[in-house]
Amino acid sequence: MTLMLAFRRVTMPSLLLLSSLFTTGPVLADQAGPDEASILANRDSGKDWPSHGFDYAGTRFSPLTQITSKNVDKLGLAWSYNLESTRGIEATPIVVDGTMYVTASWSVVHALDAKTGKRLWSYDPKVPREKAYQACCDVVNRGVAVYKGKVFVGSLDGRLVALDANSGKKLWETDTIIDRSRPYTVTGAPRVFRGNVIIGNGGAEFGVRGYITAYDAETGKQKWRWFTVPGDPAKPYENEAMAKAAKTWDPKGKYWESGGGGTVWNSMVFDPELNLMYIGTGNGTPWVHRKRSPAGGDNLYLASIVAINPETGDYVWHYQETPGDNWDYTSTQDLILADIKIDGKLRKVIMHAPKNGFFFVVDRTNGKFISAQNFVDVNWATGYDKDGRPIEIAEARSEDKPFDAIPGPFGGHNWHSMSYSPKTGLAYFPAQNIPLNLMEDKNWKKHGSNKPGQPMSGIGWNTGMLINAETPSSKPFGRLLAWDPVKQQERWRYEHVAPWNGGTLSTAGNLVFQGTADARLMAFDAGSGDVLWQSPMGTGVIAAPISYQMDGDQYITIAAGWGGVFGQTQRASDTATPGTVYTFKLNGKAQMPEFTQYQLGNLLSGVKYDPALVEEGTYLYVSNCVFCHGVPGVDKGGNIPNLGYVDKSFIENLDKFVFNGPFVSRGMPDFTGKLSAEDVEKIKAFIQGTADAIRPKK
Structure with a gap:
């Protein structure tokens, strides 16, 4: 299922080869939580799912043990809920004190009774529909943050909204976008660290300058903002970090005119003991390195892990995974914090499997490189040296001829969530290859370039690349990997029928759960990878499952709905059921909703043309x-x-x-x-x- 994106020299035979691929209800009991103390305490109980990645470390590991590898085959549906959406569902549900908060496409928030699935309230931010074309990768939303009785959601058009957790009533709203002339969007889930609601944005494919902003959770007042790349050198730099970054960009490229990129649209985690938050930054604008920085340079802080003080917004350290990014190799994929023993010594680390195909282990106290190993085939670098610099293959920056990018811009691992089990010591994440061929666009212009054949330039895409100028030769795949971060090697894998599979949940019951592109929720033995249980979903799944406990029962929940950038044009299932929340428990007896078959229709015929x-x-x-x-x-x-x-x-x-x-x-x-x-x-x-x-x- 190779996605044909764009091409330069098009003949009909080569064209055919390019594809193989929201009513207010009952008022809830007053909620005071969660807060930092309760989120930390919940790491051991697992009763709630109070934060995007379960805990501040983003492990997506549930300590609950009622459902195990021995009895998971007895899972049955407890309830389901129609999200009333036909677009992509990427949300991680949040569960606090018996209430589930989950978002659908167009940033609509639903509050549900976590035991029955009954709707309590919903909130529609009424995103202007004309904003959709500026969202590179579907009108998705990855969820909310809940803190001290408030629910925070970022809307696709860039607003941050605070809602009363009991009623859904809007408490405050702020515009997070610094320049409305630029095509910024927000699809990520906010986080709350040290009383600050923190949100990033997207838009690097179109031309924006990346940043994240912290707002006071009580009032919505801006506390700080940190840019990921430098701005116009004719103006004072915002801080020392930006002055340092500017030395790694060539001003002859006037990169600030296209924004530079580096958007923070997904991963943010927090170490309360170190009082550090960590973010993953995005790709450059345009994609082509020499077009934004002709003399080269690392182009800080693109494609990096950056440590920031969450109270002040001060830069502390960074580690750049892809210096001089040339391939849309974002580092926005999930970061996970853990303490693991390396060479006999317990290390505080960050684990990361970004787009570029390498699994990284980095010291989170100082940003020092520990190790990296490719988890999929790569053809842009042979590895990393002892200083954490990639050993590049020169042909990967080819100026004059097309080349297969392996992995391509879809990444060896994309935003689909990773989990880590301290029980097994393994990280679990979806890996993939979606074949793409890249070539520098000699006719690209810095801003507003729109010539026929330039990929989606008519609606503002600004990559500087031609895509599939020749038919790519690599093969598509999707798989679930269990990865040993100490030995830096694969422990086991499960091959799926297609790329673009959902994120993972691991549990103390020796289980890993994952939804799939071909519309299943599956449970695997965490140690061996054996398939132990599965259920149809009625739609491809791209989000990650969660687990929580109520009245003695452990539940497994997934928000399912096919989409995202790959899912807009491709599919691996014959069903197209609307976005749905499915919740399972042992011996659940609820009936599955009726599934909707995908109606393809007949091949177009009879339109007169020249x-x-x-x-x-x-x-x-x-x-x-x-x-x-x-x-x-x-x-x-x-x-x-x-x-x-x-x-x-x-x-x-x-x-x-x-x-x-x-x-x-x-x-x-x-x-x-x-x-x-x-x-x-x-x-x-x-x-x-x-x-x-x-x-x-x-």
Whole structure:
């Protein structure tokens, strides 16, 4: 299921090879928690799931032992809840004092009775639908933070909202975006450390400057802000860290005009004893290193782990995993804190499996490199030296010819959550390969570059790369890995049928739970990897499960809903059930909801077009459509339809949909002023021409 994204030299045969791939209810009992003390205490009891990664360390390890490898086969559904969403569900539910808080797409918050699944309240921040096209990777939200009776959610359009945990009433709201002329988004879950609500943002693919901001949990007043990359050198740098970073960027590239990137859109963890929070930073803008920094340089603090004082926002240390990032190798994947014995000595470490394909162990007291080993095949570096610098392969920065990026921009491991079991000493995470071929775009311009054939440039993507200029030769896969961080080696693996599988939960019952792209929730023996139980989900799963306890029963919960950047165009299941929360317990007797079958439709036929327009239509489609709709007729569609399988009336009247059409209210861009009527005719020719080219010959 190779995702065809964009290409430079397009012929019909090569095109065909590019794809193989919210009512207010009962008022709750007053809630005072959680706070820092209760979150720390919950590490041992496991009664609640009070923080995004379970605990401040982000382990996603439940100490509950009622459900074990011996009886997991007796799991049954306790309840389910319809999230009323057809887009991606990436949320980790939070459970506090019998209430579950979970988000759906478009940043809608649902509060549920954690024992019965009954809706208590819900809150819709009413994100403007036109914001959708500036979200690179679906209109997703990864969840809320709950602290001292308040629920905090970041909206897709960049607001931070505080809600009363009992009623869902809005208490305060603040705009987290520093520059509304830039295409910032927020998809990540806030965190609360030392009374500060901390939120980052996304948008590096379009052109923004990354930062994170802390707000007082009681009032919403900004406490501090820390940028991840330097700004315009003609202006004073915000702090010493930015002055230091600027020395690693070439000002001749005027990187600040495109923002520079480095967005913090996912991982944040906290060590209360050291009073340090750790963040993972994102990729550069544009992707191509020499285009943003012609003379080279490490480009701090892209693709790095950074330690910050959560009370003041002061920089403490960093470790850069991919210096001079050239491949969209974000370091925003889950960070996990643990104390492990290395060479006979107990070390306080951070474990990390970022996009670039290497598993890192770093000393969290000082940021010193300990070890790294690739967990998937890589072709950009042969390893890391004793100082923690990658030993690069020169061809990976090729200027003049296409190259297969292994791993590619989807990463050897993406945002899908990792867990760590202190019982087994193993980390568990989904690994993958989604084949992509990259090539520098010689026609790219710094900002506002929009030429036919430049990937999604019509809606603002700004990568500086051509994607799939040639057909990639690597093979797709998705697998669950159990990884020994001390020996830096794989302990076991489970091969899935496709990439883009969900995050993991590990438990003291010797179990690992994971949802899958082909619409299952599975339980594995944590030591051996044996499959012990599974249940259908009705939709592909990309989020991670959680566990909690109520009235003596241990529960396993997953929020399921197919999507994300890969899931917009691709699928691995024949069902398309709306986003749903499923909760299981031993001997649960509830009935599964009725599953909805995915309706593909017939291959498009009968739209009149001029074959001479197909080639130009190809380039226009690449620049405006392909990341959402995939290759017509070749891909099968994800949570957005593939245009090769829609009724021909849609394509015959494509202008009525492209120019302020009915689907704008669902998040489709309005191409008025961006495309001409003639452009639309060319795109129509490409869509029908592609369908005709792949139609089986009689």
